[in-house]
Amino acid sequence: MLVTPGDFAEWRSAARGLLAGGVAPEDVSWRGSEEGASLFGDEAVGASAGAVSLPRELLEIAERVICHRDPEVPARLYRIIWRAARDRQLLARTTDAEVDWLRRADKAIRRDVHKMHAFLRFRRLGKEAVRESFAAWFEPSHHIVRLTAPFFQRRFYGMDWAIVTPDARAIWHDETLSYGPGGTKGEVPDSDIVEDQWRTYYGAIFNPARVKVNAMRAEMPKKYWKNLPEAQDIAPLLAGAEARVERMREAAVSIANPLTDKWRTRVPDELLLDDDVNTLDELACAVDRCTRCPLYCNATQGVAGEGPERARIMLVGEQPGDQEDLQGRPFVGPAGQVLNEALEEAGLDRRRLFLTNAVKHFKFEPRGKRRLHQNPTTGEIDMCRWWLDKERAFVQPDLIVTLGASALRGVTGKSASIKSMRSRVHELEGGTKLIATIHPSFLLRLPDRERAAEEREAFVVDLTRAREFAT
């Protein structure tokens, strides 16, 4: 068989014919067209017995591997597809010697392609044309011009360009891609006006205190350096690095820039003492700055209560959850959804309630990409009561509805089971009434649907009682 190195279409049609004709790999001799005529004629191709189906992945790999410079590649590839036609699982047999070779060859090609995408450098041709045009000289290790050209087309659609390599060239002109024979470095301009800026950037972005030459050379092997404009600066940058670091170490710290104070004209926020909080808005700012307990360290923000200052009913939950923490508002997450629906059913208008939490910062345990809610301790609830009491003092509700045990503890200062407190209206010190019910997130956690429906109904009954009280 006679094939042009790197021409997948040609190899594929030849291989397809051979495969359909049942020609075994050992009966074929593959030769590159530049090496002259093949030993045998092409007579085997004719006998087509219908297309043989091959795994799509294998064809994709073959399209790359055919670009390999190794002259044995067409023959080896044919041997693999010959086997793959009889064994659909062949590619998954990663310990098979030929599959292993295929994977390695594919990796080599992909690396070569990746490096060409990375290290090719365009230089501007001429000046002041309506449509800018550029040219690049590149020396890839394999025959990959056709593999890489579509990338440059997708990327540089709006300009004309030519890529010249020793084996082949790709030209993008007037929105048409074409290929041609190899060329020489001399066809491409030997400089570009922007290269000075690029080299300046390259020098400035280098940190002399972290020299790691091997890391650089592993990713940018020396063979590419001759066509990289910035590579000529590597040696001088390295030579001067040690001295630059030494100078940094020795230089005495200079006195502060005299303009410092002029630039830093802003004073830090007036520190508002917590005791001076006079409005609910001020309270929200103060809650956000609260450092009474360590919960603030990991939470996004302190979430204060929300609602009209003269609300007759105050709803107290446990603490902000993931969404509340992000948005800075109470009851906007999944439990908030459940609450909204239940409120509606009970005939309560959320906009006329004051909603808050016993604890103002989100307590959680990070687990991968999620934050798992953690119950606050009684210590944390008690510490945060200071804020809840402030809110109660501002709003002076007639009725407080506590959602869950933490809220009950936050309001009463005592631990009691919801069960023992439920279904009755209690009176707090100062005459405020109290209804204790469950937290809506409890409903979300119940796996048994029947039980969840029952509990939900009881929850709505509690909320309805609250509405009756308030009207």
Add this chain to the structure above:
Amino acid sequence: MSAKPILKKLSLLADAAKYDASCASSGTVKRDSMASKGIGSTEGMGICHSYAPDGRCISLLKILLTNFCIYDCRFCINRASSNVERARFSPQEVARLTLDFYKRNYIEGLFLSSGIIRSEDYTMEQLVEVARILREENRFQGYIHLKTIAGADPGLIALAGLYADRLSTNVELPTEAGLQSFAPEKKPETIRKTMASVRVGAEDAIEAAKSRLIGKAMPPRFAPAGQSTQMIVGADAARDDDILKTATNLYSGYQLRRVYYSAYSPIPDASSDLPPVRPPLMREHRLYQADWLLRFYGFERAEIMEGAPGGMLDLTIDPKLAWALMRREVFPVDINRAPRELLLRVPGLGTRAVDRIVASRRFGKLRLGDLAKLTASVKKLLPFIVTPDWRPGKLTDSADLRARFAPPAEQLALAL
């Protein structure tokens, strides 16, 4: 302001930007310039167009809009009190540079940050303006990474998310105390709020896309490459445990794609109380390894810390090996039977190798010779695995197992 020549500005403002480790250009949506007939594409996988002699990839034009700054963070070369020479680009100049570099295939796009000038909002507006010029006036389809200025108006961040592929807000120092002492104007809660608004913006955009009417245009994407952050390692007294604690909180709370750990590197005109030492590059490397264990290997932070006495990762051996040496009872692991999660715990097996092992063993028992094809080095695996032709015997529990991996102690040169 006297106009400095462009080369001078470039030199100053790239130099000032190099302490930010992030240079990723990956993880965004696929885009190209075929429809717009402009310039630029993103292919999902990032491309490193060059490497500096510090071993770092150069993928983006990483510069500051200006190095003037009203903040006085002591670890930063651009702090208000530093005597570094100052410069400022106009938004048009940055756009021009980006396009000039891009058309020559030097870069994947732009990573733009800035010192704080006038106010957080004004600074953020200027950054957004550069992105707008690139996207709208020049139909630029390449990668854009914008620094979000902590404390800037959420409306500006929402706008930034529409132009940028990635947004990032640096937490700078891993602990609250560190930040208070080194960057008095920066507030951790402001930084977290800014990250929260990026996450909310991204989630709102996904929600909008899901609930769009059939046949209607897709709503615009919001920072499709997500958000990232950076912590400086070794400037303050924070331990590795503190650093990883902060990292796990950030990953879980704000869906960060990456946390970058940047070894504190001495800067010119440093503040006097900072260590004038070589950057702790090995410590940085170990933190990245631990970060990978958290994200891709199913490790919890507490487990990694089992192999890190005193809250500091072992510098001589990698954190997975350190953990394995503390938990010998888990080993040896049978390569042909162990579940994926357990294979991931074997020192020397990466995620790729594990995938290949799981795929290959369906076709028959894997022997040592097979493993050699699937992994980088079989030698490292030997004490921890069982195959039909290999049993480690006493090797797994031998007292000198650590010495087998730790590089030999260097003999001190004798003074002559």
